[in-house]
Amino acid sequence: RVGAEERWLAMGRDIGRPVALLRLSGIYGPGRNAFVNLENGTAKRLVKAGQVFNRIHIADIAGALMHLAARDLGGIYNVTDDEPAPPQ
Numbered sequence: 001r002v003g004a005e006e007r008w009l010a011m012g013r014d015i016g017r018p019v020a021l022l023r024l025s026g027i028y029g030p031g032r033n034a035f036v037n038l039e040n041g042t043a044k045r046l047v048k049a050g051q052v053f054n055r056i057h058i059a060d061i062a063g064a065l066m067h068l069a070a071r072d073l074g075g076i077y078n079v080t081d082d083e084p085a086p087p088q
Contacts, residue, residue: 005076018074022064025080029058045087052084 005021012019037043056079064079 009074012074018072020065020068020074021076022061022079023076024061025054025056025078027058027061028055032058047086051086053087054080054082054084056080 008019008021034043060081061079064077067073068077
């Protein structure tokens, strides 16, 4: 992944355009959440002591993209909430 990020950033430098790389945590939103998985019978309960995840809603991903594009910003961004929680 790091190699791919480096190549994207290099391409941006070569063409003189900013490249924004978004590192996304667990994505949720309409059609992508635990309740949908329960309804579909595909829910899995993963319990590992001390394991936590961060999450991000698809609307927040879109907001981050709009913010970066409107300001012509490049770089590497961690796009996530600040509330780590166990997967179950």
